[in-house]
Amino acid sequence: MAAVAQAVSLLSRESSRLFPCPTIPYRMYIKKQRLLTPGPTPLLPAALHAMMGSDIHHRTEDFRNLYRQVLADLKEVLGTSNDVLTLVASGSGGLEAATQNFFSPGDETLVCCAGKFGERWVEIMKAWGMKATVLKARYGDVVAPAAVEAALAANPNLKGVFVQASETSTGAAHDVKAMGEIVKKTKAIFVVDAITGIGTMPLDIDGWGLDIIVGGSQKAFMIPPGLAFVAISPKAWALAETSTAPRFYFDLKKEKKNAVNGESAWTPNTALLLALGEALKYIKNLGMDKLVANAEILARATRAAVTELGLVIFSSSPGSSVTAVRPPAGMDSGVIVKEFRNRFNAIITNGQGSMKGEIFRIAHLGYFDFHDLFALIAELELILTANGYPVKFGSGVAAVQNVYAEVAMPQAVLAGTNR
Ligand SMILES: *Cc1c(COP(=O)(O)O)cnc(C)c1O
Numbered sequence: 001m002a003a004v005a006q007a008v009s010l011l012s013r014e015s016s017r018l019f020p021c022p023t024i025p026y027r028m029y030i031k032k033q034r035l036l037t038p039g040p041t042p043l044l045p046a047a048l049h050a051m052m053g054s055d056i057h058h059r060t061e062d063f064r065n066l067y068r069q070v071l072a073d074l075k076e077v078l079g080t081s082n083d084v085l086t087l088v089a090s091g092s093g094g095l096e097a098a099t100q101n102f103f104s105p106g107d108e109t110l111v112c113c114a115g116k117f118g119e120r121w122v123e124i125m126k127a128w129g130m131k132a133t134v135l136k137a138r139y140g141d142v143v144a145p146a147a148v149e150a151a152l153a154a155n156p157n158l159k160g161v162f163v164q165a166s167e168t169s170t171g172a173a174h175d176v177k178a179m180g181e182i183v184k185k186t187k188a189i190f191v192v193d194a195i196t197g198i199g200t201m202p203l204d205i206d207g208w209g210l211d212i213i214v215g216g217s218q219k220a221f222m223i224p225p226g227l228a229f230v231a232i233s234p235k236a237w238a239l240a241e242t243s244t245a246p247r248f249y250f251d252l253k254k255e256k257k258n259a260v261n262g263e264s265a266w267t268p269n270t271a272l273l274l275a276l277g278e279a280l281k282y283i284k285n286l287g288m289d290k291l292v293a294n295a296e297i298l299a300r301a302t303r304a305a306v307t308e309l310g311l312v313i314f315s316s317s318p319g320s321s322v323t324a325v326r327p328p329a330g331m332d333s334g335v336i337v338k339e340f341r342n343r344f345n346a347i348i349t350n351g352q353g354s355m356k357g358e359i360f361r362i363a364h365l366g367y368f369d370f371h372d373l374f375a376l377i378a379e380l381e382l383i384l385t386a387n388g389y390p391v392k393f394g395s396g397v398a399a400v401q402n403v404y405a406e407v408a409m410p411q412a413v414l415a416g417t418n419r
Contacts, residue, residue, distance in 0.1 A: 031345035036376060038168050038196060038322040038349065038363035039091075044222040044282055047275035054271035063270065064262030070273055071259060073280035077288045078198070078213075080205040080231050085255045086276075087228045088269045091195040091216030094228030096124055097250035098191050098212045102160070102236055104244040105129035109160045110151050110188070112143035112179075116169035116352045117193060121162045128245055133158070139355060140170050140315045140324070145178035158188045159239065165197025165213075166321040169352045171361060173201055173319025177208045184209035189236045195219055196321035199288070200295040200365045211236040220291065220321075220366040222282070223275040232256075291366075295320040298364040298373055301403035305377045305396035306362075309384065314359045324351070324359040328389040333360040339383040346379065370404055 035042055056062050074084045087093055103109065107130045111121045114137040125132035133151060135143045143163070152158055161183045165176045176192055183190040189211040197203060198213070199220025205213055211233040218225035230252065232240075240253065254265045283291055299320035303313055306325045314324035327333040333350055334357050340346040351359040362376060377396040384391050405414055 034346040036346055036348050036363055038361060038365060040218040040225055041366040044279050044367050047223045047278040050274040050278040051271040053274055056270060058268050058270060066273060066277055068262040070277050073284060074229060077280055077283050078205060078231055082231045082233045083256055084231045085252060085259060089228045090225050091228050094214035094230050095193055097252060098214050098230055099124050099128055100245045100247050100250060101252040102239045102243050103130055107159045108157045110158050112163040114142050114172055115139055115167040117164045117167055142172050142174050142317045145175050145182055148179050149182045152186050160189050160191055162191045165192050165194040166200060166319045168196045168322055170315050171322050171324035172315040172317045180208035180210055189239055196365055199291045200321040202292060205231060217272060222279045222367040223272060226269050227272045295364040297407055298368055299323055301373060301400045302362050304399040304403055308399040309391050309396045321365040323362045326359055332357045335387055336360045336383055344379050373400055
């Protein structure tokens with residue numbers, strides 16, 4: 001009994017440290033940690049388990065078989081006949097490689113900038129001495145394809161157009177199909193940061209003329225951070241022939257030469273490639289279109305729920321990788337983020353930069369399901385109510401249920417309900 005009493009007192013001490021609220025005892029002691037951010041994302045268990053087999057050497061046939069399979073599967077799930085290469089880097093390493101291997105200092109480029117990741121393109125341009133014209137959209141908005149068309153018509157020297165398919169910082173999605181069709185008619189190449197676009201929106205790389213697209217492992221691929229993917233069209237390879245930018249580690253031509261033999265130029269991240277192999281198997285089995293539909297449906301249900309709760313979607317062109325939501329007037333979004341962490345051990349994200357405090361972001365990319373969303377919306381209702389913005393319990397959850405019922409239940413069943 002004494003041991004039990006001691007354990008209880010330890011638990012309450014722990015809980016009072018996390019919840020320093022003297023009047024309301026908090027009795028929910030088990031709280032599983034849930035990673036609900038738009039990168040890193042929840043991990044696919046099979047991929048996580050596969051990482052334990054990483055005691056293999058990268059200059060052996062075992063590795064070559066793995067790498068050949070991963071590169072072939074990447075091409076298949078991306079639906080492209082272009083070369084696809086992997087790099088040991090977070091997504092930004094892929095963005096840098098996509099710049100450094102194709103352009104030269106002094107080149108004129110066009111950057112569509114609609115948030116923090118658009119600003120990253122601008123910084124990369126500056127670092128490599130390129131002259132970027134920036135088409136800037138207000139946070140939450142997007143750059144219109146017509147603006148890209150006008151800028152290309154005004155300056156025939158532009159060698160590249162850079163954009164985010166999905167601007168993760170604001171939850172906005174660009175119309176890369178329309179942009180691709182415009183850029184295709186010029187000598188410029190179209191470079192798309194699709195790091196959260198892949199797996200959350202249709203992307204016809206070959207059909208739309210997406211000359212270079214960059215992906216990252218910790219987004220819809222359901223594995224930890226540390227790998228970047230770059231798909232490269234023949235038009236982009238032709239431009240690479242003229243590039244004079246210095247390079248050593250991120251040398252895509254060298255990677256391509258090695259990939260033909262099932263090897264990477266440098267020591268690869270064997271653990272992550274094993275994980276990727278499993279994740280790609282899972283995605284192939286499911287179908288890339290189904291992975292996209294999954295994110296789209298969760299995003300739709302999220303928009304319905306937060307709207308029902310009286311909250312406002314931040315972006316005028318919301319995509320399906322992440323939904324950015326404004327908190328109720330007068331409430332700092334950091335309160336909501338902190339409450340998710342403290343009350344439910346759930347990790348969601350605040351806004352970045354000047355959007356900090358202004359938005360919170362709910363992710364849908366990769367290994368997310370309705371179960372995650374039901375819990376998240378139910379918790380959001382409790383958090384809003386606990387912080388001076390009372391909502392009708394269950395009203396947001398019902399909005400999610402309605403979307404679920406609509407997409408996953410036969411009409412005959414629904415006809416008899418009083419939803
Ligand atoms: C996550 C992300 C990146 C890459 O960030 P890293 O931290 O380098 O992986 C780049 N662009 C977008 C749109 C992203 O969401």
